[in-house]
Amino acid sequence: MIKPQTLKGFRDFLPKNSTLRDFVISKLKDTFESSGFDPLETPALEYESILLGKYGKEGDKLMYRFKDHGDRNVALRYDQTVPLSRVVAQYSNDLPFPFKRYQIQPVWRADNTQKGRFREFLQCDADIVGTTSLLADAEIIRLASNCLDRLKLKNYSICINDREILQDYSKDIITTIDKLDKISVDGVVSELVNRNLVKTEVEAKQLISGLHEKKMTERLEQLWTYLQKFGLDKNHLVFQPTLARGLDYYTSTIFEIKIAGYSAGSVCGGGRYDDLIGMFTETKIPAVGFAFGFDRLIEALTEQKLLPILETNSTALVIPFSNTELDACIEIMKQLQTAGINAELYLEPDVKLDKKLKYADKKGVPYVVIIGPDEVIQKTATVKNLKTKQQETLPVAKLPHAIIQS
Amino acid sequence: MIKPQTLKGFRDFLPKNSTLRDFVISKLKDTFESSGFDPLETPALEYESILLGKYGKEGDKLMYRFKDHGDRNVALRYDQTVPLSRVVAQYSNDLPFPFKRYQIQPVWRADNTQKGRFREFLQCDADIVGTTSLLADAEIIRLASNCLDRLKLKNYSICINDREILQDYSKDIITTIDKLDKISVDGVVSELVNRNLVKTEVEAKQLISGLHEKKMTERLEQLWTYLQKFGLDKNHLVFQPTLARGLDYYTSTIFEIKIAGYSAGSVCGGGRYDDLIGMFTETKIPAVGFAFGFDRLIEALTEQKLLPILETNSTALVIPFSNTELDACIEIMKQLQTAGINAELYLEPDVKLDKKLKYADKKGVPYVVIIGPDEVIQKTATVKNLKTKQQETLPVAKLPHAIIQS
Numbered sequence: 001m002i003k004p005q006t007l008k009g010f011r012d013f014l015p016k017n018s019t020l021r022d023f024v025i026s027k028l029k030d031t032f033e034s035s036g037f038d039p040l041e042t043p044a045l046e047y048e049s050i051l052l053g054k055y056g057k058e059g060d061k062l063m064y065r066f067k068d069h070g071d072r073n074v075a076l077r078y079d080q081t082v083p084l085s086r087v088v089a090q091y092s093n094d095l096p097f098p099f100k101r102y103q104i105q106p107v108w109r110a111d112n113t114q115k116g117r118f119r120e121f122l123q124c125d126a127d128i129v130g131t132t133s134l135l136a137d138a139e140i141i142r143l144a145s146n147c148l149d150r151l152k153l154k155n156y157s158i159c160i161n162d163r164e165i166l167q168d169y170s171k172d173i174i175t176t177i178d179k180l181d182k183i184s185v186d187g188v189v190s191e192l193v194n195r196n197l198v199k200t201e202v203e204a205k206q207l208i209s210g211l212h213e214k215k216m217t218e219r220l221e222q223l224w225t226y227l228q229k230f231g232l233d234k235n236h237l238v239f240q241p242t243l244a245r246g247l248d249y250y251t252s253t254i255f256e257i258k259i260a261g262y263s264a265g266s267v268c269g270g271g272r273y274d275d276l277i278g279m280f281t282e283t284k285i286p287a288v289g290f291a292f293g294f295d296r297l298i299e300a301l302t303e304q305k306l307l308p309i310l311e312t313n314s315t316a317l318v319i320p321f322s323n324t325e326l327d328a329c330i331e332i333m334k335q336l337q338t339a340g341i342n343a344e345l346y347l348e349p350d351v352k353l354d355k356k357l358k359y360a361d362k363k364g365v366p367y368v369v370i371i372g373p374d375e376v377i378q379k380t381a382t383v384k385n386l387k388t389k390q391q392e393t394l395p396v397a398k399l400p401h402a403i404i405q406s
Numbered sequence: 407m408i409k410p411q412t413l414k415g416f417r418d419f420l421p422k423n424s425t426l427r428d429f430v431i432s433k434l435k436d437t438f439e440s441s442g443f444d445p446l447e448t449p450a451l452e453y454e455s456i457l458l459g460k461y462g463k464e465g466d467k468l469m470y471r472f473k474d475h476g477d478r479n480v481a482l483r484y485d486q487t488v489p490l491s492r493v494v495a496q497y498s499n500d501l502p503f504p505f506k507r508y509q510i511q512p513v514w515r516a517d518n519t520q521k522g523r524f525r526e527f528l529q530c531d532a533d534i535v536g537t538t539s540l541l542a543d544a545e546i547i548r549l550a551s552n553c554l555d556r557l558k559l560k561n562y563s564i565c566i567n568d569r570e571i572l573q574d575y576s577k578d579i580i581t582t583i584d585k586l587d588k589i590s591v592d593g594v595v596s597e598l599v600n601r602n603l604v605k606t607e608v609e610a611k612q613l614i615s616g617l618h619e620k621k622m623t624e625r626l627e628q629l630w631t632y633l634q635k636f637g638l639d640k641n642h643l644v645f646q647p648t649l650a651r652g653l654d655y656y657t658s659t660i661f662e663i664k665i666a667g668y669s670a671g672s673v674c675g676g677g678r679y680d681d682l683i684g685m686f687t688e689t690k691i692p693a694v695g696f697a698f699g700f701d702r703l704i705e706a707l708t709e710q711k712l713l714p715i716l717e718t719n720s721t722a723l724v725i726p727f728s729n730t731e732l733d734a735c736i737e738i739m740k741q742l743q744t745a746g747i748n749a750e751l752y753l754e755p756d757v758k759l760d761k762k763l764k765y766a767d768k769k770g771v772p773y774v775v776i777i778g779p780d781e782v783i784q785k786t787a788t789v790k791n792l793k794t795k796q797q798e799t800l801p802v803a804k805l806p807h808a809i810i811q812s
Binding site: 037042049070097108136337348363 | 408453
């Protein structure tokens with residue numbers, strides 16, 4: 001007998017989890033679409049040459065690669081930005097520009113799972129390709145903010161910076177500065193000194209305080225104006241001159257969103273990257289976008305109790321006492337469904353009531369409708385709310401009003 | 407420069423296609439959930455030993471298999487039934503039984519693409535695991551029918567049979583009989599003779615006519631009663647004693663759904679398979695379910711013009727004549743979005759009007775709202791329906807009523 005198990009870093013999403021993930025995905029999709037972003041889907045497998053070398057050595061190492069049946073070198077989707085670049089190059093005549101697309105698909109990385117990372121995880125990206133307009137930067141930030149608002153997250157900060165502010169610093173210094181959140185000022189000071197990026201601790205501290213004193217660039221000031229016109233709450237907006245973002249492909253605006261009380265890191269990051277999308281074309285193609293860390297988002301929403309109590313999509317289980325009440329139950333199931341209530345019939349009429357109720361309980365169905373011989377004669381139904389334990393017997397015609405579709 | 411291209415048999419879904427696919431998926435999900443089916447997601451990659459040998463030699467050949475970074479033999483999801491079996495075995499204590507789940511995920515098969523087959527395609531499965539109740543068979547057929555009703559398909563036939571009716575025939579004969587639809591009676595007769603499955607043409611014809619004369623089993627008669635109680639239209643139901651279904655794991659009820667006028671084949675197939683799900687456990691676990699062929703479904707819906715004209719999720723493009731009208735346009739965009747209309751701002755205020763309109767046209771946005779200096783002064787907006795070419799100027803407050811959210 002083969003042991004039933006999943007690979008390390010890969011997850012099953014059983015109904016209770018999958019239902020909640022679907023809830024969040026549909027909120028994100030609704031928000032994206034309300035601002036005119038359209039969905040894009042790309043294949044899980046691509047030519048290795050399309051993906052390889054685009055993510056640095058680390059990326060090449062973590063990418064799932066193999067030879068397919070035609071001896072082609074292929075690789076599993078590693079992110080959604082390189083496929084976007086390919087799509088923009090491949091269908092440039094068919095797409096409207098600026099091209100506003102969102103993409104919500106899994107990506108695969110053979111990463112170390114001990115850091116709480118997964119090898120298959122969902123990415124949620126939104127990007128605007130083909131314009132340098134600062135309005136696009138503002139729209140992208142507004143979109144990310146709208147997503148969090150739609151999910152009822154309140155205490156979040158959108159930390160924004162302009163890569164121009166960091167232009168006098170070396171890549172190594174920027175990478176170190178980027179750790180301020182994680183290892184605090186002292187940690188960054190030591191690292192700057194230890195890596196010989198500055199000569200003394202004093203110099204390191206001056207470097208950091210010098211950054212903190214930086215003023216907004218003209219571009220950032222204009223962005224701020226747009227964001228406020230777009231209706232963003234000032235309290236969410238933070239100018240953070242020490243924000244660097246690890247990736248070196250950003251060219252001006254960069255931002256990260258942090259949720260107060262959620263310490264695992266930012267739930268969203270993005271910015272403008274004007275040199276990357278053109279990798280498959282002869283010309284540069286400007287772009288700005290963001291990615292939500294879907295697992296972190298779910299975690300933050302769970303911690304803040306913002307996910308609905310929704311263990312199942314089933315709202316009512318219609319239970320016949322025995323086979324005798326089956327016909328009446330079928331009619332009630334149809335009636336409830338017609339009224340827009342997700343309803344199901346218990347499929348084994350002859351088992352004990354106890355087992356039927358246990359099914360509702362285990363699945364998390366909020367209402368049971370029980371039909372016995374009396375109910376059939378009197379054309380009534382006994383409905384029980386399994387959360388509140390309240391129970392009432394009422395005419396069948398009134399049943400849909402007694403059940404609240406979750 | 408690397409050529410931007412996809413692998414043969416793999417597809418990008420650009421916004422226009424992806425939007426339509428999303429439309430169909432959401433109808434299927436709604437229907438599944440209205441009957442109490444919950445979503446399940448399993449990983450793209452599994453241990454090869456979990457998948458291998460379950461689909462016969464052909465399956466093993468077409469499966470994408472490779473060694474991962476930990477030298478484990480892994481394979482890409484080939485169908486959703488074997489992962490379902492694994493899940494049922496792995497979490498048997500956590501799941502409610504009967505377990506009613508649907509699963510809509512891509513699967514991968516290195517098939518011959520010349521037959522119009524794809525190497526990555528979406529499967530849409532619904533199954534009830536853990537009961538032999540014939541009500542489950544009826545519910546599964548009702549669910550498939552409800553999906554087609556929800557998609558407004560009308561002329562479809564649900565061809566139903568019971569494997570018991572075919573029990574006196576060898577596997578080879580059943581496989582040949584199964585081709586009646588494709589190669590007609592004459593073709594089947596020749597094949598039966600040529601393969602020495604019967605001795606003469608007369609015998610072959612007798613075999614076929616004998617099958618046609620078969621009566622429903624008791625089980626099928628009871629199923630028919632249930633289906634009619636469940637509200638299925640009699641005209642959709644066809645008892646087809648020659649229906650065999652290729653797969654040999656079915657144990658009693660089998661069915662296929664064909665759409666009149668759509669000749670590429672059935673869009674849905676399923677049945678009861680009581681011996682398969684238990685492959686990772688010590689006991690047999692009964693199950694009944696179906697799979698929609700998503701690509702065929704899309705094709706049939708397209709042919710019958712049942713998909714909405716929905717090129718984009720964007721309903722209105724708000725266009726400032728120039729930068730001067732930007733603030734007014736931002737307010738209008740916010741107003742429309744608040745009214746529940748998917749609206750976007752044209753992001754480059756200073757380009758020519760022609761280019762702005764071209765964007766709406768290429769993207770397929772149904773309405774443009776044009777704001778010039780006069781509109782700003784008079785607090786009006788000029789709204790144009792790009793399909794009907796109708797245009798009117800009206801007070802901004804009345805704008806949301808002039809736009810129909812698609």
